[in-house]
Amino acid sequence: LALERDLVEAVEAETFELVYQPQARLSDGTWTGAEALLRWHHPERGFVSPAEFIPVAEEMGVIHELGAWVLRTACRDAQAWPASAKVAVNVSPIQLVAGDLVAAVRAALEGSGLDPRRLELEITESAFVGEDKRLAGTFSELLAMGVTFALDDFGTGYSSLGYLHRFPISKIKIDRSFVADLPGSRPSEAVLRSVVALADGLGLRVIAEGVETLAQAEWLRDMGCEEVQGYLYSRPLDRLRAVQTLSAGS
Numbered sequence: 001l002a003l004e005r006d007l008v009e010a011v012e013a014e015t016f017e018l019v020y021q022p023q024a025r026l027s028d029g030t031w032t033g034a035e036a037l038l039r040w041h042h043p044e045r046g047f048v049s050p051a052e053f054i055p056v057a058e059e060m061g062v063i064h065e066l067g068a069w070v071l072r073t074a075c076r077d078a079q080a081w082p083a084s085a086k087v088a089v090n091v092s093p094i095q096l097v098a099g100d101l102v103a104a105v106r107a108a109l110e111g112s113g114l115d116p117r118r119l120e121l122e123i124t125e126s127a128f129v130g131e132d133k134r135l136a137g138t139f140s141e142l143l144a145m146g147v148t149f150a151l152d153d154f155g156t157g158y159s160s161l162g163y164l165h166r167f168p169i170s171k172i173k174i175d176r177s178f179v180a181d182l183p184g185s186r187p188s189e190a191v192l193r194s195v196v197a198l199a200d201g202l203g204l205r206v207i208a209e210g211v212e213t214l215a216q217a218e219w220l221r222d223m224g225c226e227e228v229q230g231y232l233y234s235r236p237l238d239r240l241r242a243v244q245t246l247s248a249g250s
C-alpha cells in the first residue's frame with residue numbers, strides 16, 4: 001500500500017528516470033538505436049525494479065500518466081541522437097487497450113519534433129489476448145503516423161503466430177532466456193533458429209536480447225540474426241552517456 005501511494009506521488013512529481021540500452025547491428029557493430037528503460041529511485045527503498053512497480057501502476061491506473069511521461073521523455077531525449085537512431089519504448093498492454101495511446105504518442109512526437117519513423121513501440125504478446133476491434137484501430141492510427149512496432153519477449157508468452165501478420169509488427173525481439181542458454185542448449189538453439197527463419201519468411205527484422213558473451217554473439221551472427229542488445233555491447237546508459245555512445249557510432 002505504501003508502494004502504491006509513493007508511486008502515485010512519484011508519477012505526479014515525475015521523479016523517474018529513463019536509461020537507454022543501445023542496440024547493435026551484428027554485421028558491422030554499428031548502433032541502430034536504443035531501448036528506453038524506466039528507473040525509479042525510491043527515497044527509502046532505493047532502486048525499485050519496473051518489474052515490481054509497473055504491475056502496480058497498471059493496477060492503479062497511473063500507467064497511463066506514467067506511460068505518457070515515458071513517451072514524452074524518450075522522444076525528447078532521442079532528438080539529440082543521430083538521425084538514424086531509433087528509440088524503442090515499452091508499452092503496457094493496458095495502454096494499448098485503453099485507447100489513449102494514440103493521443104499520448106501524438107503528443108510526444110509533436111512536443112519533441114521527433115520523426116515518427118524513429119519511434120518503435122515494444123509490445124508484448126499479452127497485448128493480443130482478448131483483442132478487440134479497437135486494438136486494430138489503434139494499430140492502424142499509429143502505423144499511419146509512421147510509428148513501428150516490435151514484439152517483445154518473443155517465445156515466452158502464447159506465441160500464437162497469427163497476430164504476426166494480422167498486426168503491423170516489423171520486428172521480433174527474442175527473449176533473453178533463450179540467448180542465456182547459448183551455445184550448447186539444443187532446445188534454445190532450435191527456438192532461436194526457428195524464430196530467425198520465421199522472421200525471414202515474414203519479412204520481419206529480428207533482435208536478440210540479453211547477449212552477454214562473444215560466443216552467444218557469434219552463434220547468433222552465424223544463424224542470421226541481424227541485431228543484438230545486451231551487456232556485451234552496452235549496459236543501459238543515462239541520458240547524456242547515451243548521446244555520447246550513440247553519436248560515437250559503434
Ligand code: G
Nearest residue numbers: 036037038049050051054070089090091092
Ligand atoms: O530494465 P529492467 O530489466 O529492469 O526491466 C524490467 C521489465 O520492465 C522489462 O520487462 C521491461 O520491459 C519493463 N519496462 C522497463 N521500462 C518500461 C517502461 O517504460 N514501460 C513499461 N510498460 N515497461 C517497462
Ligand code: G
Nearest residue numbers: 037090152153209210211212229230231232
Ligand atoms: O522485457 P524487456 O526486454 O523490455 O526487458 C529488458 C531488460 O533486460 C532490461 O531490464 C535490461 O536491464 C535487461 N537486460 C538488458 N541486457 C541484458 C543482459 O545482457 N543480460 C541480462 N541478464 N539482462 C539484460
Ligand code: MN
Nearest residue numbers: 035090122152
Ligand atoms: Mn523491452
Ligand code: NA
Nearest residue numbers: 152153175209
Ligand atoms: Na524482453
